[in-house]
Amino acid sequence: MRSIKSKIIVFSILATLIPSLGLGILSFQQNETMINENVTRELRALANYASRELELWIKEQNLTVRELATSKILIEGLSKDNQAQARKNKLKVQRKGLELYLQSVHKRLETVLELTVVDVEGGILASNVESPFPVKLSPDWPQDASIQGEVVAPPQWNADYATAVLSIAVPILSVDDFILGALIVTFDLRDIQSNLKDKIKSPPGDVLLLDKDGNVMLASDAAIVNPENPVSLDPAVIERLRNNPGEYEIFQGPRQEKVAGLAYMSEKPLITIIATRSHQLIYAFWEQQRNLFVGLISIIILVVAAIAFQMSHAIVVPLRRLIDATGKIVQGDLNVELTSMQRNELGQLTQMFNQMTNQLRLDQAKIEEASAAMQQKNALLETLSVTDSLTGLFNRNKLNAIINDQLARYERNKRPFSVLMIDVDHFKTLNDSLGHVAGDEIIAGIARKISQSIRNVDFAARFGGDEFIIILADTAISEALKTAERIRAHAASVHCSTISKTFKVTLSIGVIQSEPEDTSLTILLSRVDGALYEAKRSGRDRVYCVQPKSDSAT
Numbered sequence: 001m002r003s004i005k006s007k008i009i010v011f012s013i014l015a016t017l018i019p020s021l022g023l024g025i026l027s028f029q030q031n032e033t034m035i036n037e038n039v040t041r042e043l044r045a046l047a048n049y050a051s052r053e054l055e056l057w058i059k060e061q062n063l064t065v066r067e068l069a070t071s072k073i074l075i076e077g078l079s080k081d082n083q084a085q086a087r088k089n090k091l092k093v094q095r096k097g098l099e100l101y102l103q104s105v106h107k108r109l110e111t112v113l114e115l116t117v118v119d120v121e122g123g124i125l126a127s128n129v130e131s132p133f134p135v136k137l138s139p140d141w142p143q144d145a146s147i148q149g150e151v152v153a154p155p156q157w158n159a160d161y162a163t164a165v166l167s168i169a170v171p172i173l174s175v176d177d178f179i180l181g182a183l184i185v186t187f188d189l190r191d192i193q194s195n196l197k198d199k200i201k202s203p204p205g206d207v208l209l210l211d212k213d214g215n216v217m218l219a220s221d222a223a224i225v226n227p228e229n230p231v232s233l234d235p236a237v238i239e240r241l242r243n244n245p246g247e248y249e250i251f252q253g254p255r256q257e258k259v260a261g262l263a264y265m266s267e268k269p270l271i272t273i274i275a276t277r278s279h280q281l282i283y284a285f286w287e288q289q290r291n292l293f294v295g296l297i298s299i300i301i302l303v304v305a306a307i308a309f310q311m312s313h314a315i316v317v318p319l320r321r322l323i324d325a326t327g328k329i330v331q332g333d334l335n336v337e338l339t340s341m342q343r344n345e346l347g348q349l350t351q352m353f354n355q356m357t358n359q360l361r362l363d364q365a366k367i368e369e370a371s372a373a374m375q376q377k378n379a380l381l382e383t384l385s386v387t388d389s390l391t392g393l394f395n396r397n398k399l400n401a402i403i404n405d406q407l408a409r410y411e412r413n414k415r416p417f418s419v420l421m422i423d424v425d426h427f428k429t430l431n432d433s434l435g436h437v438a439g440d441e442i443i444a445g446i447a448r449k450i451s452q453s454i455r456n457v458d459f460a461a462r463f464g465g466d467e468f469i470i471i472l473a474d475t476a477i478s479e480a481l482k483t484a485e486r487i488r489a490h491a492a493s494v495h496c497s498t499i500s501k502t503f504k505v506t507l508s509i510g511v512i513q514s515e516p517e518d519t520s521l522t523i524l525l526s527r528v529d530g531a532l533y534e535a536k537r538s539g540r541d542r543v544y545c546v547q548p549k550s551d552s553a554t
């Protein structure tokens with residue numbers, strides 16, 4: 001059986017927990033959605049900014065290269081006459097002159113790593129370095145270059161320079177717009193690193209430039225790029241990001257921490273720009289709020305549980321006391337008194353319980369009193385039901401019961417009892433001459449004499465009119481005879497106060513001892529009546545004793 005207390009506590013906790021958790025989860029989901037939208041917006045802004053900056057930077061470098069390609073030294077150096085002259089003389093002077101020029105330009109431009117001049121077929125004519133970085137021009141380069149003006153090779157990692165590089169090839173045109181060759185300039189991409197993010201306007205996060213293999217070539221934070229061993233991201237992640245540009249996902253970032261990031265694809269040059277932001281920083285506030293919420297909920301639940309415990313305690317303890325007290329009453333103990341300081345329904349209930357108990361005690365006292373009176377009356381009634389009202393001796397009914405009882409005992413233990421039947425001689429004469437009232441007094445007087453003449457274990461009953469029967473328990477005929485004589489002697493004179501006279505009264509007494517033939521009350525009474533008859537017949541004022549079968553009658 002689950003107690004009320006535990007039910008109240010469980011209900012209170014659930015009633016607090018369910019709405020709080022429901023609202024909390026809803027609110028956190030909304031916050032999370034908002035955070036995700038903000039993160040997407042910020043990451044897109046970051047990637048867009050970097051992309052724009054990269055585009056501008058490339059345009060700027062294009063202009064530089066284009067300007068250099070119009071140099072008179074280059075045009076003349078590549079003119080057909082000079083080329084033919086140089087080949088004919090097998091002179092390297094022409095190449096040397098170009099190299100010196102390129103070296104002087106290189107010194108002026110900090111972001112330039114290499115400057116190389118190639119002929120129309122792509123053959124290297126001169127460079128500012130001994131072994132220039134191989135830039136592969138496409139087979140249809142001359143046409144492309146003449147139409148588009150330049151060819152930009154996709155950015156890539158250069159192990160020799162330990163940096164990301166970008167090469168731009170611009171045609172060198174003769175004065176009559178004939179393509180003489182090309183100037184290929186390789187730039188150090190680190191030049192744009194500080195511009196990938198605007199220190200003030202850009203949202204927090206990192207911008208990464210990846211090569212086609214997914215290696216981080218450049219990052220807005222230089223610390224991310226490892227010149228010895230370029231960091232690479234999970235190819236599967238890059239694949240997904242490239243397939244869903246502008247959509248962010250969570251993955252392991254270059255700093256080996258969880259980041260949210262999205263990709264932006266640039267076509268020219270072919271480059272992947274990834275904007276990332278630390279997952280921990282994005283959700284730090286959200287997680288702080290969540291922890292605060294969980295803490296608050298825990299405290300509220302503890303407080304609610306404590307209040308519920310207190311409340312249920314205040315209900316259950318008085319109830320338990322009422323139950324215990326009721327149990328005592330059920331077992332008949334009405335000495336129960338409860339105290340209650342509460343001024344609520346339970347206090348009222350306790351008060352009413354005490355009133356009820358008081359009332360029960362009063363009722364029980366009345367019942368006990370009535371019961372005692374009833375018992376007294378019953379005892380009186382019982383006495384009256386077995387007593388003759390005139391003499392106070394047993395009445396005929398009781399006599400029958402006594403005789404039956406004695407017969408049963410005799411049958412069991414074979415110890416004989418004796419019966420005396422007594423009749424007042426000539427009582428009719430007394431009655432007629434003295435009156436009925438005096439007659440009654442004489443009957444009562446004789447009864448008293450009989451009572452005084454027998455033992456406590458013997459029974460005396462009024463058989464009817466002026467006749468009495470005495471049962472002498474466990475008494476043989478010889479003792480019975482003595483008792484009969486004693487009674488006869490005692491009753492010789494009886495005082496009648498009604499007429500203030502003492503009369504000589506004689507009694508005739510028949511005596512028998514129980515015999516095995518006495519199988520019923522009727523047989524026994526018939527035999528003793530016979531004995532009395534014999535006493536009367538033989539002259540009255542005497543005892544006639546029927547000797548048991550072995551003896552002769554007296």
Ligand SMILES: Nc1nc2c(ncn2[C@@H]2O[C@H](COP(=O)(O)OP(=O)(O)OP(=O)(O)O)[C@@H](O)[C@H]2O)c(=O)[nH]1
Nearest residue numbers: 423424425426427428429431436437439440465466
């Ligand atoms: N006063 C009084 N008389 C009673 C009562 N019951 C019976 N009697 C009278 O008692 C008398 C009994 O008389 P019997 O026993 O028949 O005759 P007896 O005169 O005693 O003569 P024997 O018995 O032959 O000696 C009758 O007159 C009855 O009316 C009683 O309760 N009170």
